[in-house]
Amino acid sequence: MGAPGSGKGTQSQRLVQRFGIPQISTGDLLRGAVARGTDYGKRAKAAMDSGQLVVDEIVLGIIRERLAERDAARGFILDGFPRNLAQAQALQKMLTGIGAALDAVVLFEVDYDEIIKRISGRRSCPQCARVFNSPASAPGDAPRCDQCADHPRLAQRPDDEESTVRRRLEVYERETRPLAQFYAAAGLLRTIDADAPVEEVTARLIGALSSVAAPAVSCSAPKT
Ligand SMILES: [Zn+2]
Numbered sequence: 728m729g730a731p732g733s734g735k736g737t738q739s740q741r742l743v744q745r746f747g748i749p750q751i752s753t754g755d756l757l758r759g760a761v762a763r764g765t766d767y768g769k770r771a772k773a774a775m776d777s778g779q780l781v782v783d784e785i786v787l788g789i790i791r792e793r794l795a796e797r798d799a800a801r802g803f804i805l806d807g808f809p810r811n812l813a814q815a816q817a818l819q820k821m822l823t824g825i826g827a828a829l830d831a832v833v834l835f836e837v838d839y840d841e842i843i844k845r846i847s848g849r850r851s852c853p854q855c856a857r858v859f860n861s862p863a864s865a866p867g868d869a870p871r872c873d874q875c876a877d878h879p880r881l882a883q884r885p886d887d888e889e890s891t892v893r894r895r896l897e898v899y900e901r902e903t904r905p906l907a908q909f910y911a912a913a914g915l916l917r918t919i920d921a922d923a924p925v926e927e928v929t930a931r932l933i934g935a936l937s938s939v940a941a942p943a944v945s946c947s948a949p950k951t
Contacts, residue, residue: 728903729835731895732842733921734928738835739806741929742936748802751793753786760789767792783814787821794827805829811902815909830939832910833932835921839896847889850881 729735739750760768761775767788771781786808794803809815822828848861852872862881864870871878885891910916917935921928 728832728906729921730837730839730842730899730904731892732846733835733837734925735835735921736806737925738921738928738932739804742804742932745933746802748804749793749796749798750804750806751790751799752806753790753808756789756793757781757786760792765789765792783817786814787817790818791821791825794825802830809903809906812906812909815906829910829915831917831936832906832915833935834907834910834916834918835928836918837921841922842896843889843892846887846892847883849883849887851884851887852879853882854879 736752739752742748743750757768757771761772762768767785771785771789774781774785790805790808793799805818809818819829845860849858850862850870851858852875854875855872857872857874859870859872859881862870869880869882871880907916907918919928919931919935921931923931
C-alpha cells in the first residue's frame, strides 16, 4: 500500500521480475474480466456502465478467480487492493476460505508535497501519449514533444491536475492509510521510506521482504 504516485506499481513490476510471481492489480483485473466477459466481468461492466462503483464482492470474486490460476500457486503481489478496512476484512475472509494468507503488507511512505509537485509537473503528448516529467519550455510557450515530428504542445492530463492529486491523497489518507494499523496488529506490516531513487527503493523493498521471500525449500531432511 502507498499513496498515489508513491511508486508501488513500478516496484511491484520489479518484484514480478525478481520472484517470478504475478502482480495482481485490481484495475487491470477488472478491465480483463470485462473484456473476457466472465460472469463477474459482466456484473462489473453493468455497474460501471451505470456509473456505479464495482462492489467489493465482485472485485473479490475476480481476485479469487485470478488466484486460482496456475502462475499464482507460488505466490502473488496484490496491488491496489484493499483500499479500506471493509475490503481488508473481506479479503482476509476470502483468503482464509481458499487456504491462502498474506505474508506481508508493505507500506510505501512518501512525502505528499513531493508527490503533488511531481505529478502536477507531468505533461503528456496528445499524439504519442509519452509522459514527460517537468519538461522544459521556451518562455511564453507550452513545452513540446521532442519525439513527434511536428512537436505538438504537451498537455496536462486531468488525473495529474493538482486539485485531483490532492483529492486522491485525501481519500488515501482517510480510507487507506488507517489499514497500516490493521496490518500492524496482525504482525504483517513492513514500512519503507519510498522517497528515494527507484533502485534504492527496490533494495529497501527486498530487504523488508527478506523474512518472507525466501525460496520455498525444505530445510528438514528426514531422519534416518
Ligand atoms: Zn509525441
